[in-house]
Amino acid sequence: MNPNIYLPYISEITDIKQETPDTRTYDVRIKKKDQAKLFVSRPGQFVEASVFGAGEAPFGLTTSPKEPGVMTFTVRACGRVTNALAELKTGDEIGIKGPLGNSFLDKIDSKGRDVLVIGGGIGLPPLRSMIDHIFNHRSDHRDFTILYGARTPADRVYKYQLSEWEKKTDLKLVQTVDVADKEWTGNVGVVTTLFPKLKLDIPNTVVYTCGPPIMIKFVIIELLKLGLPEKQIVSTLERYMKCGVGKCGHCCIGNKYVCTEGPVFDYTEIKGLAEEAF
Amino acid sequence: MSQNKNYSLAKSKVPELLTRLIKKGDEVWGPMAGENGDNFFGQLSSEKELAGDYINGYLGAKRFVFPQIEEMFNYKKSKSGLELSQPVEMPRAVIWGIRSCDMSAVNYFDSFFGKGTKSGPDWKSGDPLPDPLYEARRNRAVFITIGCNVAGPKCFCVCTDSGPFLAQGFDIQLTDLGDRYFVEVGSPKGEEFINEFKEYFTPAQEGDQHARRTLENESEKTFQQPISFFAKAMRRMDQGHLKPEFWQKVADYCIGCGGCIYVCPMCSCFDVDDKALGENEGMRYRSWDTCDFAGFTREVSGHNPRATRADRRKRWFYHKVSMDYLEKNPVIGCVGCGRCVIACPGGIDMPTVIRWMRKTDSENPKP
Incomplete structure (x- = not known):
């Protein structure tokens, strides 16, 4: 973190991948070396990216860090800042504040357990930092399952990655879409409809989930019905966010700041909030 | 000292x-x-x-x-x-x-x-x-x-x-x-x-x-305002006595003007935005913002976790008087300056709502 919490690091976009018609993945590098070495992220953390003139917005980091000062995040163009980001090209400069927030690793230790990752739509990118982390420590974990739901097959992000994951023998990937197209041969329905097909070792499974609020809400309801212990349900919460550093008040749920005390919470924390989280 | x-x-x-x-x-x-x-x-x-x-x-x-x-x-x-x-x-x-x-x-x-x-x-x-x-x-x-x-x-x-x-x-x-x-x-x-x-x-x-x-x-001895006993109101809030009917009643009197927040010396929420000062320069600035406005929490998808005025009124009073916040800051979110009493066109200022809270419990959900 920069000692001045509001001042972004000047950074350069080093690569852009088009994921879907409205979603792109940005590789970004902090330009100044002394600032870059302060930027060491952990899975689940996020940054505030600035397009000067349009403003700043929070994005979950999508890779486990390889070196300080380097990051990747995925953005759907749907608002002022995200549309301004969509106009940019490789080599353009943006501002980066972060890494911000807590990490999946701050919650329950998944070592020695089964891991179930449940992502919805644009909720897969923040989970991918944790997926990376699990692959990096694969032998510490037992069965590894990813459920990914999207509105349509075309709305899925990381299609190149998904087909690689499908081939892996140490990972079970199950995908589903709300509305299929002609080529789609997989599941159709919301992500919770996949649950009955899973053989879960309930006491020894840790779940990481991220997606639209309505999806997380029903994922948690179904997991609780299956008897999953509350501490083992780990979810990100999202809120409209401005400053990202616990001052502006936009992201508060109850007395928690999603930006500094989250974005990762386990269900014991979520159910104790004084306001509905979803 | x-x-x-x-x-x-x-x-x-x-x-x-x-x-x-x-x-x-x-x-x-x-x-x-x-x-x-x-x-x-x-x-x-x-x-x-x-x-x-x-x-x-x-x-x-x-x-x-x-x-x-x-x-x-x-x-x-x-x-x-x-x-x-x-x-x-x-x-x-x-x-x-x-x-x-x-x-x-x-x-x-x-x-x-x-x-x-x-x-x-x-x-x-x-x-x-x-x-x-x-x-x-x-x-x-x-x-x-x-x-x-x-x-x-x-x-x-x-x-x-x-x-x-x-x-x-x-x-x-x-x-x-x-x-x-x-x-x-x-x-x-x-x-x-x-x-x-x-x-x-x-x-x-x-x-x-x-x-x-x-x-x-x-x-x-010169205080004229009916005394605002916070302690009982805080317990009412934190022990779950204040049901949706309570906040609906508060919201019924609220016109959503945000005046209470504008005048409150303890309200500190802000918006962050950029303003162009020329073709290639500008400034990032912050400006007062309020949890009383729907846009404060509305997400780009249209989803709004505090979609109703009752949600937003509850939020403001919760932040001010809940014990949950005393964990973080040593004082409640009110200094008794009385500005909201003068500013609020609906008469749901802090002392009034504190009084309502005290008189409300699970059997009498509406003040």
Whole structure:
């Protein structure tokens, strides 16, 4: 973190991948070396990216860090800042504040357990930092399952990655879409409809989930019905966010700041909030 | 704190002292008369603008520590790339005649904005971070408060431990003794100020301290606002007695104007935005924002976790009086200044809703 919490690091976009018609993945590098070495992220953390003139917005980091000062995040163009980001090209400069927030690793230790990752739509990118982390420590974990739901097959992000994951023998990937197209041969329905097909070792499974609020809400309801212990349900919460550093008040749920005390919470924390989280 | 050092300041000397400060280049802030018989806190360009004895106007000294619009940094795009520049350093500010309630709000801001302990690689989730903009303003300010000999018609600071006089948390506290002020020093910064202008401050006169204590006791008898007992209301809120019907009733009286938040010396939420100042430059600034507006939490998908006015009213009162927040900050979110009582067109100000809360339980969900 920069000692001045509001001042972004000047950074350069080093690569852009088009994921879907409205979603792109940005590789970004902090330009100044002394600032870059302060930027060491952990899975689940996020940054505030600035397009000067349009403003700043929070994005979950999508890779486990390889070196300080380097990051990747995925953005759907749907608002002022995200549309301004969509106009940019490789080599353009943006501002980066972060890494911000807590990490999946701050919650329950998944070592020695089964891991179930449940992502919805644009909720897969923040989970991918944790997926990376699990692959990096694969032998510490037992069965590894990813459920990914999207509105349509075309709305899925990381299609190149998904087909690689499908081939892996140490990972079970199950995908589903709300509305299929002609080529789609997989599941159709919301992500919770996949649950009955899973053989879960309930006491020894840790779940990481991220997606639209309505999806997380029903994922948690179904997991609780299956008897999953509350501490083992780990979810990100999202809120409209401005400053990202616990001052502006936009992201508060109850007395928690999603930006500094989250974005990762386990269900014991979520159910104790004084306001509905979803 | 060296609170036993007391001085006396002749009222007739105040214009000269303020004039010297202004000439010296200090920013001097104080209560100024408005056009409609009201008053507001602002920067004086001459001591003549200082209002005399005053009851807090809508705009208090919050305007100084947390301006309604404040530059965070400037950006400039050139061929060599982007450059960011921070606001320049500003002179000392003397905040003259701030009331006890508003000073208490500044002390709360200290714990919320200022008390950052860590940043950098050691920073962990949940650790407080210092707000550099607030710190800069706080550090350059000397707060000279004035105790209230008579409570204003809507004041209730006796219920929030934030007045009418302060025991601590000020740099200098004045007490109006007619022709002179009794002067108490509350911080090293206050002591330095008095040393710098010692020709104006004489040792306190015999009996002045006793007079100050008597005035405080007398002042406490002048509160007219029905006393706002927070403790029971806080328990009602935290023990789950306040059901949706309760907040719907509050919301029924609310027109969603955000006035309570605009005038509240403790409300600190802000929006962040960029403003172009030319083709290739601009500034990032923050401006007051309010949880009372639907857009405060509305996400780009259209999803709004606080979609109804009842949700938003609940949020405001929850933040102000829930014990959950006392874990983070040592005081409740109200200093009893009474501004919301005057501002709210629907009459659902803090004392009123606190009263409703006390009378509400699971059997009587609607006040």
